[in-house]
Amino acid sequence: MNWVVHKFGGSSLLDAEAFAHVGQLLLAREETPQAVVVSAMGGTTDALIALADAAARDAESWQADFDALHRRHLDCAAGLAVADDCRQALEQSFDHLHKLLESLGLLGTVPGEFMDLVAGLGETWSARLLAAWFVARERPARYLDAREVIRIEPGDLGPMVQMDESRRLLHQSLQIEAVPRIVMTGFCCRDTSGRIATLGRNGSDFSATILGALLDAAEVHIWTDVEGVLSADPQRVPQAQVSAHLSYREAFELAYFGARVLHPQTMSPVLERGIPVRIRSTRHPDRPGTLIDGTGAAQPPVKGVSSIRDLALVNIEGAGMLGVPGTAERVFSTLNRAGISVTMISQGSSEHSICCVLPRPQAAQAQAELTDTFTREIASGQVQRVSMIDDIEVLAVVGDGMAGTPGIAGRLFRALGRSGINVRAIAQGSSERNISVAVDRVQATRALRAVHSAFYLSDQTLSIGLIGPGQVGRALLGQIRDARKRLLEEARIDLRLRGLANSRQMVLALHELPEAGFSGQIDDSEPALDIGQFAAHVKSEHLPHAVIIDCTASDAVAGHYAAWLAAGIHVITPNKHAGSGDLERYRRLRGLTGAGLARWRYEATVGAGLPIVQTLRDLVDSGDRLRSVEGIFSGTLAWLFNRYESGMSFAGLVREAREAGYTEPDPRDDLSGMDVARKLVILAREAGMELELADVEIESLMPEGAGQGSVEEFLDHLEALDDDMAGRLQRAEQHGCKLRYVGRLDDRGRARVGLQEVPNDHAFAHLALTDNVVAFSSDRYCENPLIVQGPGAGPAVTAAGIFSDLLRIAQSQG
Numbered sequence: 001m002n003w004v005v006h007k008f009g010g011s012s013l014l015d016a017e018a019f020a021h022v023g024q025l026l027l028a029r030e031e032t033p034q035a036v037v038v039s040a041m042g043g044t045t046d047a048l049i050a051l052a053d054a055a056a057r058d059a060e061s062w063q064a065d066f067d068a069l070h071r072r073h074l075d076c077a078a079g080l081a082v083a084d085d086c087r088q089a090l091e092q093s094f095d096h097l098h099k100l101l102e103s104l105g106l107l108g109t110v111p112g113e114f115m116d117l118v119a120g121l122g123e124t125w126s127a128r129l130l131a132a133w134f135v136a137r138e139r140p141a142r143y144l145d146a147r148e149v150i151r152i153e154p155g156d157l158g159p160m161v162q163m164d165e166s167r168r169l170l171h172q173s174l175q176i177e178a179v180p181r182i183v184m185t186g187f188c189c190r191d192t193s194g195r196i197a198t199l200g201r202n203g204s205d206f207s208a209t210i211l212g213a214l215l216d217a218a219e220v221h222i223w224t225d226v227e228g229v230l231s232a233d234p235q236r237v238p239q240a241q242v243s244a245h246l247s248y249r250e251a252f253e254l255a256y257f258g259a260r261v262l263h264p265q266t267m268s269p270v271l272e273r274g275i276p277v278r279i280r281s282t283r284h285p286d287r288p289g290t291l292i293d294g295t296g297a298a299q300p301p302v303k304g305v306s307s308i309r310d311l312a313l314v315n316i317e318g319a320g321m322l323g324v325p326g327t328a329e330r331v332f333s334t335l336n337r338a339g340i341s342v343t344m345i346s347q348g349s350s351e352h353s354i355c356c357v358l359p360r361p362q363a364a365q366a367q368a369e370l371t372d373t374f375t376r377e378i379a380s381g382q383v384q385r386v387s388m389i390d391d392i393e394v395l396a397v398v399g400d401g402m403a404g405t406p407g408i409a410g411r412l413f414r415a416l417g418r419s420g421i422n423v424r425a426i427a428q429g430s431s432e433r434n435i436s437v438a439v440d441r442v443q444a445t446r447a448l449r450a451v452h453s454a455f456y457l458s459d460q461t462l463s464i465g466l467i468g469p470g471q472v473g474r475a476l477l478g479q480i481r482d483a484r485k486r487l488l489e490e491a492r493i494d495l496r497l498r499g500l501a502n503s504r505q506m507v508l509a510l511h512e513l514p515e516a517g518f519s520g521q522i523d524d525s526e527p528a529l530d531i532g533q534f535a536a537h538v539k540s541e542h543l544p545h546a547v548i549i550d551c552t553a554s555d556a557v558a559g560h561y562a563a564w565l566a567a568g569i570h571v572i573t574p575n576k577h578a579g580s581g582d583l584e585r586y587r588r589l590r591g592l593t594g595a596g597l598a599r600w601r602y603e604a605t606v607g608a609g610l611p612i613v614q615t616l617r618d619l620v621d622s623g624d625r626l627r628s629v630e631g632i633f634s635g636t637l638a639w640l641f642n643r644y645e646s647g648m649s650f651a652g653l654v655r656e657a658r659e660a661g662y663t664e665p666d667p668r669d670d671l672s673g674m675d676v677a678r679k680l681v682i683l684a685r686e687a688g689m690e691l692e693l694a695d696v697e698i699e700s701l702m703p704e705g706a707g708q709g710s711v712e713e714f715l716d717h718l719e720a721l722d723d724d725m726a727g728r729l730q731r732a733e734q735h736g737c738k739l740r741y742v743g744r745l746d747d748r749g750r751a752r753v754g755l756q757e758v759p760n761d762h763a764f765a766h767l768a769l770t771d772n773v774v775a776f777s778s779d780r781y782c783e784n785p786l787i788v789q790g791p792g793a794g795p796a797v798t799a800a801g802i803f804s805d806l807l808r809i810a811q812s813q814g
Helices: 016-027 044-056 062-080 084-107 112-119 121-136 163-176 203-215 248-256 264-273 327-337 360-373 375-380 408-418 441-456 471-491 515-519 531-538 561-566 583-594 612-621 635-643 650-659 674-686 711-716 718-734 795-812
Strands: 004-008 034-038 142-144 151-153 181-185 188-191 196-198 219-224 245-247 277-281 290-293 304-317 344-347 353-359 385-398 423-428 434-440 460-467 493-501 506-508 545-550 569-572 626-632 696-698 737-746 751-759 771-778 786-791
Touching (some): 004 203, 016 062, 034 203, 044 062, 044 084, 044 112, 044 121, 062 084, 062 121, 084 112, 084 121, 112 121, 112 196, 121 142, 121 181, 151 163, 181 203, 203 219, 203 264, 245 248, 248 304, 248 385, 304 360, 304 441, 344 423, 344 434, 353 360, 353 423, 360 375, 360 385, 408 423, 408 441, 434 441, 460 471, 460 531, 460 795, 471 515, 471 795, 493 515, 493 531, 493 795, 531 545, 545 795, 561 583, 569 795, 612 626, 612 674, 612 771, 635 650, 650 711, 674 696, 674 737, 674 751, 711 718, 718 737, 718 751
Parallel strands (some): 004 219, 034 181, 142 181, 151 188, 219 277, 245 290, 460 493, 460 545, 545 569
Antiparallel strands (some): 188 196, 277 290, 304 353, 304 385, 344 353, 385 434, 423 434, 493 506, 626 737, 626 771
């Protein structure tokens, strides 16, 4: 018969509604025959153990706790509308339990066999209730007490199932009453002498796989409150994913290292007979969960990242150990005699040291025992010391596909190194199925997240925070929103917007902001901006890379770049303050970038989306020598003077440019010439010159005193510019020229920006509205300068320059 076995834990059997959900789930399946193994209702086993302990101490509270447990099960029976014989069986069982508990008061202690009897009662109640639910709906089902079927022999490694005897008893029972569905108790059993026993914690899972083996089942389904075996602990790694297909051996390894998966002993009955096991969720029964079988899946090569906590590392080292036979045997014999279990061993090929990772509560004893064993060698200096490091956690990367796959270890240690994790010890078996590392407990969660992201996310996954969602910031958000799906599908570039901030408030998201976040709007109810908290959030431990995009024109924000770069956060910006401001700050930023922790990209500071900075960088990096840079660097001023004609109001044009987003937030930065001067300084420093803003000769277009007051006050008095500009335009036209605002830098570091008359046949005289044009003269481009020309202002093109930098950083992380 093609049996399928299903097991449901206590979290799936909390009350009548949960029982009914399980029943309907099973009825919806077309398989037949069907075997069901159940645990006690959630919390029942612990309650029974506590009752026995309280009754043995003659504590007054046990009667009230007994009554509560009794009512809970009777209420469940009533909610399930089961037949009277089920309720009567429950009442008889509780009456029997009550008498047993009363007798404990006389004994004053709880015998082991008594505790096994009491602890397994919850399973009998659950099995009776579920079987009765089927019968009440005219669906045949038989209650089966596992104590009448499963026989075990206690052993040092746990209970050993007597399969032949258990199979004989099961088949005998099924011949007496053959039904298409059985509901069997989990956890409990008998030993070969007939005494009541249990299979220990997680015993119901063991019961299910035993029953599957006894029935030669097609599959065993373990139903729980999670969707399957996860790639990591979701409470520590938010990006944990369900592993679709594992081999038995992968499941063993993950279980040993604390993953929520079947215990290795639980797997032995199905392993011997090659019966597949599925881990599934009662909350999402339509999802496939995790399949565990003999083959597993080749991809991905790493199936999980797990850990063991509460450990310590004991290390014995000394030059006298080199080449001395029997040293390791003495170490492990000592630990064995002391009853200390070793979790992990690491020994270098030099044999200079042996380190053992073991349970932290036993570490001090292990250190003392080993010190005693090697007393003579320590006294003679052959062994230098036996040391202990407390609070260690062991991380394991597990997967059959790791064997023979180049680069797995490299990826693991690169991820740890990039996150600043100090590895205390390393172990890898020859099977290559597991690489284990010991790390300090305080770094363990960060290590787990870093390693998990290295194997489960694209190398180009970026956690992004944007500061300054003004016109440029909003344009950039729109470009990212429109392109990110294509980038993920075609280039595996995964852009996750996780933080957004203006000058007052911020909004943060654990995974990524919803679609509405790409509008750039921040609700007034959001928390006040804390730039330190913002950066710490963007620098997520569960994502490989972090980027902060500064779309402000704030020197205060630029003042945080050094801290961000030092923390490994990439910085992208059109903000010119860092690149053209204090020279010492600039040197520090370039030094941090050169150290390789993170990149600072600022293409959009000069020419918006034009590759001006990149072009100059390529010239210098390839060994060319710059002779001069000359051009129109301000899209704002280019637009103004391309449009400006006799009879026009220059003030009106400035207001129009600001409304169109062509000017800086404060138009005085453009009209003062400071914006162009900053760009010249950025280019000069890119060429290796240590130029300061004070070194640039600047011609301002503003009347004297216009730099004082607010932006609004300045805009209200713009007409003061009109007469002077009209006169200059008239003189230029009389000379057959046009007015253009030009910047020039020579190879001696002399820099000037100002308004010039250029002949009508000059290249600068015929530009499209917001075009920038830059001419690089160098040793290679001496007779015919290298020209870069195109739109140099506007939210869309500036955002495009920032986006290009973002993609360069993403691509460089592969």
